[in-house]
Amino acid sequence: xxxxxxxxxxxxxxxxxxxxxxxxxxxxxxxxxxxxxxxxxxxxxxxxxxxxxxxxxxxxxxxxxxxxxxxxxxxxxxxxxxxxxxxxxxxxxxxxxxxxxxxxxxxxxxxxxxxxxxxxxxxxxxxxxxxxxxxxxxxxxxxxxxxxxxxxxxxxxxxxxxxxxxxxxxxxxxxxxxxxxxxxxxxxxxxxxxxxxxxxxxxxxxxxxxxxxxxxxxxxxxxxxxxxxxxxxxxxxxxxxxxxxxxxxxxxxxxxxxxxxxxxxxxxxxxxxxxxxxxxxxxxxxxxxxxxxxxxxxxxxxxxxxxxxxxxxxxxxxxxxxxxxxxxxxxxxxxxxxxxxxxxxxxxxxxxxxxxxxxxxxxxxxxxxxxxxxxxxxxxxxxxxxxxxxxxxxxxxxxx
Amino acid sequence: xxxxxxxxxxxxxxxxxxxxxxxxxxxxxxxxxxxxxxxxxxxxxxxxxxxxxxxxxxxxxxxxxxxxxxxxxxxxxxxxxxxxxxxxxxxxxxxxxxxxxxxxxxxxxxxxxxxxxxxxxxxxxxxxxxxxxxxxxxxxxxxxxxxxxxxxxxxxxxxxxxxxxxxxxxxxxxxxxxxxxxxxxxxxxxxxxxxxxxxxxxxxxxxxxxxxxxxxxxxxxxxxxxxxxxxxxxxxxxxxxxxxxxxxxxxxxxxxxxxxxxxxxxxxxxxxxxxxxxxxxxxxxxxxxxxxxxxxxxxxxxxxxxxxxxxxxxxxxxxxxxxxxxxxxxxxxxxxxxxxxxxxxxxxxxxxxxxxxxxxxxxxxxxxxxxxxxxxxxxxxxxxxxxxxxxxxxxxxxxx
Numbered sequence: 001x002x003x004x005x006x007x008x009x010x011x012x013x014x015x016x017x018x019x020x021x022x023x024x025x026x027x028x029x030x031x032x033x034x035x036x037x038x039x040x041x042x043x044x045x046x047x048x049x050x051x052x053x054x055x056x057x058x059x060x061x062x063x064x065x066x067x068x069x070x071x072x073x074x075x076x077x078x079x080x081x082x083x084x085x086x087x088x089x090x091x092x093x094x095x096x097x098x099x100x101x102x103x104x105x106x107x108x109x110x111x112x113x114x115x116x117x118x119x120x121x122x123x124x125x126x127x128x129x130x131x132x133x134x135x136x137x138x139x140x141x142x143x144x145x146x147x148x149x150x151x152x153x154x155x156x157x158x159x160x161x162x163x164x165x166x167x168x169x170x171x172x173x174x175x176x177x178x179x180x181x182x183x184x185x186x187x188x189x190x191x192x193x194x195x196x197x198x199x200x201x202x203x204x205x206x207x208x209x210x211x212x213x214x215x216x217x218x219x220x221x222x223x224x225x226x227x228x229x230x231x232x233x234x235x236x237x238x239x240x241x242x243x244x245x246x247x248x249x250x251x252x253x254x255x256x257x258x259x260x261x262x263x264x265x266x267x268x269x270x271x272x273x274x275x276x277x278x279x280x281x282x283x284x285x286x287x288x289x290x291x292x293x294x295x296x297x298x299x300x301x302x303x304x305x306x307x308x309x310x311x312x313x314x315x316x317x318x319x320x321x322x323x324x325x326x327x328x329x330x331x332x333x334x335x336x337x338x339x340x341x342x343x344x345x346x347x348x349x350x351x352x353x354x355x356x357x358x359x360x361x362x363x364x365x366x367x368x369x370x371x372x373x374x375x376x377x378x379x380x381x382x383x384x385x386x387x388x389x390x391x392x393x394x395x396x397x398x399x400x
Numbered sequence: 401x402x403x404x405x406x407x408x409x410x411x412x413x414x415x416x417x418x419x420x421x422x423x424x425x426x427x428x429x430x431x432x433x434x435x436x437x438x439x440x441x442x443x444x445x446x447x448x449x450x451x452x453x454x455x456x457x458x459x460x461x462x463x464x465x466x467x468x469x470x471x472x473x474x475x476x477x478x479x480x481x482x483x484x485x486x487x488x489x490x491x492x493x494x495x496x497x498x499x500x501x502x503x504x505x506x507x508x509x510x511x512x513x514x515x516x517x518x519x520x521x522x523x524x525x526x527x528x529x530x531x532x533x534x535x536x537x538x539x540x541x542x543x544x545x546x547x548x549x550x551x552x553x554x555x556x557x558x559x560x561x562x563x564x565x566x567x568x569x570x571x572x573x574x575x576x577x578x579x580x581x582x583x584x585x586x587x588x589x590x591x592x593x594x595x596x597x598x599x600x601x602x603x604x605x606x607x608x609x610x611x612x613x614x615x616x617x618x619x620x621x622x623x624x625x626x627x628x629x630x631x632x633x634x635x636x637x638x639x640x641x642x643x644x645x646x647x648x649x650x651x652x653x654x655x656x657x658x659x660x661x662x663x664x665x666x667x668x669x670x671x672x673x674x675x676x677x678x679x680x681x682x683x684x685x686x687x688x689x690x691x692x693x694x695x696x697x698x699x700x701x702x703x704x705x706x707x708x709x710x711x712x713x714x715x716x717x718x719x720x721x722x723x724x725x726x727x728x729x730x731x732x733x734x735x736x737x738x739x740x741x742x743x744x745x746x747x748x749x750x751x752x753x754x755x756x757x758x759x760x761x762x763x764x765x766x767x768x769x770x771x772x773x774x775x776x777x778x779x780x781x782x783x784x785x786x787x788x789x790x791x792x793x794x795x796x797x798x799x800x
Contacts, residue, residue, distance in 0.1 A: 183618035200617070204664055215772060216653040217600070217678050217746040218583035223770065228635075228654055235632045253616040254628055255664050262656050264604055264674040274664040278617050346617035370623065372615060 002102045002392040006385040009098040012047065013384070016040060016078065016094060017086040026086040027375030032079040032118035032127070033061060033155040040078055042162075044093065044115055051101035053113060057163040060138070060156055061117030062128045064167050065100060067110035072395060073172040073358075074099055075114035076179055077128070077350055085180075085377025087384075089119055089350075091365070092178040095388050099395055109399030112172065116350045123152040129350035132166060133357050174324055174359040174398070177351045178391050180379055184370030185343060192386040193340040194364035195328040199352050200249070200344050201285050201317035204276040206256075207234075207296055210306030213261065213269025225304050227271035228259055234299045241291050245284060249344055252277040252288070280317050280344045318352050321359030324398065328363055331393030336386050363391055402502045402792040406785040409498040412447065413784070416440060416478065416494060417486040426486040427775030432479040432518035432527070433461065433555040440478055442562075444493065444515055451501035453513060457563040460538070460556055461517030462528045464567045465500060467510035472795060473572040473758075474499055475514035476579055477528070477750055485580075485777025487784075489519055489750075491765070492578040495788050499795055509799030512572065516750045523552040526750055532566060533753035574724055574759040574798070577751045578791050580779055584770030585743060592786040593740040594764035595728040599752050600649070600744050601685050601717035604676040606656075607634075607696055610706030613661065613669025625704050627671035628659055634699045641691050645684060649744055652677040652688070680717050680744045718752050721759030724798065728763055731793030736786050763791055 020036030022029040030036045041063050045055035048065030056064045063078075076092025096113035103111045117128030123144045130136035142153035156163075181187075186194050211225035235254060242252065256274035277288050293309075300307035325342075332340040343364065351360045365387040368378045420436030422429040430436045441463050445455035448465030456464045463478075476492025496513040503511045517528030523544045530536035542553035556563075581587075586594050611625035635654060642652065656674035677688050693709075700707035725742075732740040743764065751760045765787040768778045 181618065182615055183620065184623055185620075202617070214770075215582055215747060216651065216655055216676055217602070217748070218581065218772070219651065219746075219770065220583065220585075220648060221651060222648070223584055226653075228657065232632045232635045235629070236636055248620060248622070251616065251619065251621055253626075253664070253667055255616055255659065255666050255668055256662050257628065257657050257659050259655065259657050264653070264655050264676050266655050267653060268655055276616055276664050346619075347615060348617070370614075370619065372618070 002099060002106060002396045004098050004102045004388055004392045006388060009094060009388055010381060010384065012094045012097060013086065013090065016043070016090050019043065020080065023083060023375035025375055026378060028080045028084050028086050029082065030078070030080040030084070031082055032120065032122045033158055037079050038159060041115065044078060044097070047097055048113060051097060052104035053100055056167060057159060058132065058166045059163050060128050060131050060141070061159050061163070062132055063115045065097070065113040066167070067100065067112045069110055070171060070173055071110035071112040072398060073112045073114055073175045074391070074395065076116070076177045077119035078115040079118055079120050081120045081373045083375060084120070084373055085375065087180045087377060087379055088372060089179060091180060091384065095178045095391055098388060099392050102392065103395070111395060119350055122146045123155065126348060126350055126353055127152065129353040133353035135353050135356065169357040172358055174321065175351060175354040176324060176361050176363065176391065176394065177349060178363045178365070178387055179349060180367045180372060180377070181364040182347050182367055182372035184367070186364060186366035187368055187370060189341070191339050191341055192336045192365065192383045193332045193390050194343040195325060195332055195340065196320050196345045196362035196364060197325070197342045198280050198317050198319040198344055199349060200278045200280045200346050201282055202276065202278045202315045202348070203285050203289060203312060204274065205312040206272055206310030207275055208270065208272040208308045209300060210270050211268065214267040216265045216267050219267055224267050226267050227305060228268040230299050230303050230305045231257060231271045231273050233303065234296055237295045237299065238291060241295060242288065245287050245291065247279070249346070250277070250279045250284065251346060278346055282316055315348070315352070318355050320361040324359050324361035327394040327397045328361055328390065331390045331397060335389045335393055363387060402499060402506060402796045404498050404502045404788055404792045406788060409494060409788055410781060410784065412494045412497060413486065413490065416443070416490050419443065420480065423483060423775035425775055426778060428480045428484050428486050429482065430478070430480040430484070431482055432520065432522045433558055437479050438559060441515065444478060444497070447497055448513060451497060452504035453500055456567060457559060458532065458566045459563050460528050460531050460541070461559050461563070462532055463515045465497070465513040466567070467500065467512045469510055470571060470573055471510035471512040472798060473512045473514055473575045474791070474795065475516070476577045477517070477519035478515040479518055479520050481520050481773045483775060484520070484773060485775065487580045487777060487779055488772060489579060491580060491784065495578045495791055498788060499792050502792065503795070509795070511795060519750055522546045523555065526748060526753055527552065529750035529753040533756045535753050535756065569757040572758055574721065575751060575754045576724060576761050576763065576791065576794065577749060578763045578765070578787055579749060580767045580772060580777070581764040582747050582767055582772035584767070586764060586766035587768055587770060589741070591739045591741055592736045592765065592783050593732045593790050594743040595725060595732055595740065596720050596745045596762035596764060597725070597742045598680050598717050598719040598744055599749060600678045600680045600746050601682055602676065602678045602715045602748070603685050603689060603712060604674065605712040606672055606710030607675055608670065608672040608708045609700060610670050611668065614667040616665045616667050619667055624667050626667050627705060628668040630699050630703050630705045631657065631671045631673050633703065634696055637695045637699065638691060641695060642688065645687050645691065647679070649746070650677070650679045650684065651746060678746055682716055715748070718755050720761040724759050724761035727794040727797045728761055728790065731790045731797060735789045735793055763787060
């Protein structure tokens with residue numbers, strides 16, 4: 001059993017929170033490559049050093065704290081959303097730090113720590129771990145820009161003076177990431193820990209209905225080909241038709257809508273909207289896609305609208321490694337008997353990428369009221385400590 | 401009977417089209433106070449002079465061609481939409497010119513002509529006639545800006561060197577405006593002329609639903625307070641509930657929708673949209689407003705959304721003058737027996753404003769396929785001539 005120090009762990013979490021502290025409560029503004037993010041990474045590197053690890057920045061800002069020889073990798077990311085909370089990925093990094101430190105103090109087993117860069121997607125989606133895992137080519141990433149037009153190449157130049165080579169993934173035997181749930185399931189069930197069974201798959205595309213732009217005063221209702229009415233009809237139909245296909249975990253979202261010309265007095269001639277859906281099973285994602293396409297075609301036909309689809313983003317569900325999961329399950333039942341569950345992750349995480357390279361698994365702690373990516377994000381400190389102990393117990397078992 | 405010259409009338413229409421000719425077919429780009437618009441007005445002033453009228457620009461760019469003494473006023477506007485057709489208001493101005501010219505040649509009756517400025521609303525709504533009629537204060541108009549930030553005060557300064565005082569409305573006994581229908585009714589019925597019974601009233605406001613912005617991957621469907629779903633539900637319900645209230649002429653439109661934060665992966669926390677409805681009866685407009693407010697409140701209550709309303713624009717229906725209408729009806733039946741109708745105008749026109757000052761009436765000719773405010777706008781020349789003759793016949797009757 002690894003003897004982790006929960007006071008030191010919570011202290012470190014609060015010290016990390018000071019980098020970019022903002023907004024109300026425990027709010028943090030620490031987007032990737034900003035001043036606060038780089039300062040936080042420099043502080044993390046010092047803590048790694050003190051914990052007996054060798055700190056290494058790779059060319060894209062990922063920070064590793066390396067134990068000697070083959071080791072288990074534990075961590076997450078320390079960058080935040082433009083308006084984020086103090087935990088999110090920071091929790092997994094500090095938990096990894098405390099476990100590696102405790103392991104070093106105990107003379108083993110060897111545990112390494114990582115804070116991936118730009119998980120929150122200032123420049124893409126889980127940028128740092130996507131590049132490290134080979135999911136995203138560096139040349140492609142370098143051309144990606146943030147909302148202000150700053151390229152990834154320009155941003156990472158700010159850390160060039162401290163960066164070395166990419167770390168060889170073959171030195172790690174597996175990856176375990178602790179993270180807040182970002183949903184309400186654990187909080188509502190008053191449970192302390194969730195062991196992730198798999199990270200759900202995602203489909204995302206744009207759909208466009210083309211109608212006829214016309215005068216909103218002189219065009220009778222029966223003559224209209226109103227593109228917005230197409231979106232509204234499509235939305236109503238899929239909500240109904242998904243009922244026979246989905247589970248309580250399945251989600252779908254129309255989060256973006258753009259009308260043209262978007263004026264009070266003009267019947268919309270065009271409507272483009274986003275359709276995103278997520279589920280743990282590829283087969284269900286496919287059945288939903290069929291419903292989406294058939295429904296869009298039906299709406300277009302009945303309302304005499306043109307229909308076109310944008311490129312579809314498709315990420316398959318990623319199952320977590322069975323051996324690592326078993327260690328987490330056993331540890332969860334030992335530390336928090338009856339107060340944990342196995343569950344899907346509805347959000348993407350660095351583990352999605354790292355699973356390409358090595359066995360990977362994840363552990364969740366509750367999000368109060370299910371809130372994340374907001375200043376109000378928080379978790380009861382007792383649950384944070386329970387999560388740390390479950391993780392430490394699993395690491396001890398895996399390295400035994 | 402006034403002896404109008406249909407060849408001269410069509411020639412003048414085609415000559416006016418050359419000012420700002422653009423796009424495809426008979427397209428015109430002649431927005432208010434642009435180079436093409438001012439040149440067209442100078443050319444119109446010359447034609448008025450040649451027709452025995454006294455041309456007068458008022459301080460806001462309205463151009464009058466004045467007959468001596470008390471006279472009937474005939475006209476419309478010669479500015480166009482950013483992408484417009486050759487007819488729209490230009491038709492009514494040139495028809496007025498031909499009738500005034502024919503009347504002058506015949507030694508009477510006295511007919512004056514007008515081309516109002518900025519009917520198409522570069523700076524507002526029917527700006528020139530709204531100021532002249534007292535519906536819009538000049539100081540207020542002067543502060544209004546176009547999409548590029550140019551103020552009305554700056555724009556009208558371009559015509560200051562040619563402008564005199566406002567024309568005294570009491571010199572006119574009434575106003576008759578000929579215009580294209582901008583809708584499909586006459587075209588579909590193969591009729592040549594519509595005598596306008598009234599200009600419909602309009603209500604227009606913004607409605608906002610406030611929900612809860614959340615992660616689109618980790619927020620289960622049953623926990624969402626999705627503001628876009630509120631808009632879609634509201635739309636479906638009013639479409640159903642309006643059925644018991646509306647006539648085939650009633651129209652309603654959601655032409656503008658804005659989601660916040662408008663991102664694929666975020667459950668929309670806010671949705672603001674426009675709701676506009678038009679009808680010829682104030683009472684029906686009120687009943688529709690009641691349905692709209694009750695439905696929005698029901699949707700907000702059931703989906704736990706916040707609800708707020710923007711300021712409501714309300715313009716009452718404007719009935720056309722009975723005496724002028726009777727003259728148009730009689731003339732229409734004489735010129736085009738069985739090929740005309742009485743009808744509402746679903747669009748606003750300069751006559752809406754002028755009706756505050758004097759008896760006012762309107763005459764429509766068909767729009768091919770109902771198209772207007774587009775380069776493709778057109779009307780069969782035979783119908784243009786029929787419209788001219790109906791108008792001339794009515795003027796002769798009114799001045800007899």
